[in-house]
């Protein structure tokens with residue numbers, strides 16, 4: 403346990419936030435789509451569809467709050483173990499999402515980024531991702547960063563391989579390898595200076611990291627909420643940020659004297 407507190411979705415107050423302390427990078431493990439659907443006697447994929455609509459709403463809310471990077475765990479390297487039907491649905495979701503939402507993203511000045519082993523995705527998904535990245539390339543506001551076919555351990559292995567290859571090629575001295583070398587080699591390297599989430603949220607009551615951003619969350623604040631992802635909204639995001647603003651982030655140091 404990390405001493406974190408759960409936010410409550412029954413609280414309907416609109417949280418007032420300290421506008422000067424909005425987390426710059428927020429990452430979300432969007433969990434509970436299947437249970438949301440099951441509760442309504444619907445197929446699991448109905449939960450993913452509603453989850454996609456929640457992504458749209460939360461993206462706009464995050465952009466309006468002034469968040470710089472919103473990273474969403476949309477498909478893990480372990481999610482291929484699900485039924486063919488569910489995997490096919492999850493591979494179609496980015497196509498549907500970008501087909502309908504890119505104009506809003508452009509209007510909102512949001513740039514799309516995708517991290518993960520995208521070359522293993524079906525062609526249609528790769529194409530949708532490529533087009534969304536190209537269509538929003540000139541946007542200068544928030545970065546909407548999807549983790550698609552992403553796994554934290556695999557990402558670290560790939561980064562180690564990249565660094566080792568540079569050593570072999572004589573471009574990197576072993577003694578000069580620092581945390582920055584690793585930061586730069588990870589898939590979040592292109593998000594600099596916002597590589598690492600300030601706040602990591604997981605919905606649905608589960609309190610695990612599930613192979614998400616293992617290196618990058620070294621000093622992130624963790625907030626776990628009880629509600630399922632399709633029920634997450636602007637108010638819940640504000641409650642999570644409010645919780646973040648109550649935390650005393652010391653990064654291993656001591657509290658600053660006022």
Ligand code: FPP
Pocket residue numbers: 432433434435436437438450453454457475476477478481492495496499548631
């Ligand atoms: C976890 O819930 C959710 C996923 C594995 C998929 C998340 C995908 C979305 C929210 C939609 C993504 C949208 C875009 C635009 C790509 P679960 O299925 O594990 O839920 P459960 O734990 O209740 O079974």
